[in-house]
Amino acid sequence: MKKLTKADRDLFLDTIEPIIGNENMQETKKLIQHGNVSVFAHSLAVAAYSMKLGAMLEWDIDKRSLIRGAVLHDFFMYDWHRVNDIGDGLHGFAHPNTASKNALRHFRLNKLEIDIIRKHMWPLTFTKLPKYRESWLVCIADKYCSLLETLGLSTYNDDTFVKMGRNRITKTIL
Numbered sequence: 001m002k003k004l005t006k007a008d009r010d011l012f013l014d015t016i017e018p019i020i021g022n023e024n025m026q027e028t029k030k031l032i033q034h035g036n037v038s039v040f041a042h043s044l045a046v047a048a049y050s051m052k053l054g055a056m057l058e059w060d061i062d063k064r065s066l067i068r069g070a071v072l073h074d075f076f077m078y079d080w081h082r083v084n085d086i087g088d089g090l091h092g093f094a095h096p097n098t099a100s101k102n103a104l105r106h107f108r109l110n111k112l113e114i115d116i117i118r119k120h121m122w123p124l125t126f127t128k129l130p131k132y133r134e135s136w137l138v139c140i141a142d143k144y145c146s147l148l149e150t151l152g153l154s155t156y157n158d159d160t161f162v163k164m165g166r167n168r169i170t171k172t173i174l
């Protein structure tokens with residue numbers, strides 16, 4: 001996939017900064033999503049690939065909301081491999097709502113960001129059709145990243161977006 005422009009890369013890094021600084025977001029490094037990839041790395045990768053897909057399609061999108069919604073789309077805070085039902089229903093169906101509730105406890109989200117989080121599991125959650133272009137991008141990027149992770153083909157980890165610094169990120173994912 002094509003690289004993002006410098007302006008888009010800077011926007012990405014500036015937008016994720018306050019979110020990944022959140023204590024609970026840091027806790028998601030301890031939770032595994034697929035394979036050996038944490039929920040933290042998965043969430044950031046989904047945000048990065050959503051941006052790349054949006055750029056590839058040349059869609060007119062709210063990039064800041066796209067990144068914020070994507071980073072928080074799996075902010076559910078429990079190990080779904082151990083606890084598949086936290087009381088709201090099976091993980092696959094229930095976690096978009098759990099994630100949006102959690103996210104709203106820590107961040108002020110706009111309607112687009114909430115839609116991104118709540119609708120990202122479509123078509124599993126069949127009645128929750130993504131409403132905005134940004135929600136579609138995250139819905140697709142999430143499936144793409146999940147597949148890479150499950151097959152062991154993903155190239156990112158917790159440090160990809162944090163410790164390696166801007167140039168390194170640019171070379172790997174963005």
Ligand SMILES: [Fe+2]
Pocket residue numbers: 073074095096120121
């Ligand atoms: Fe999810």
Ligand SMILES: [Fe+2]
Pocket residue numbers: 042046073074142
């Ligand atoms: Fe996800």
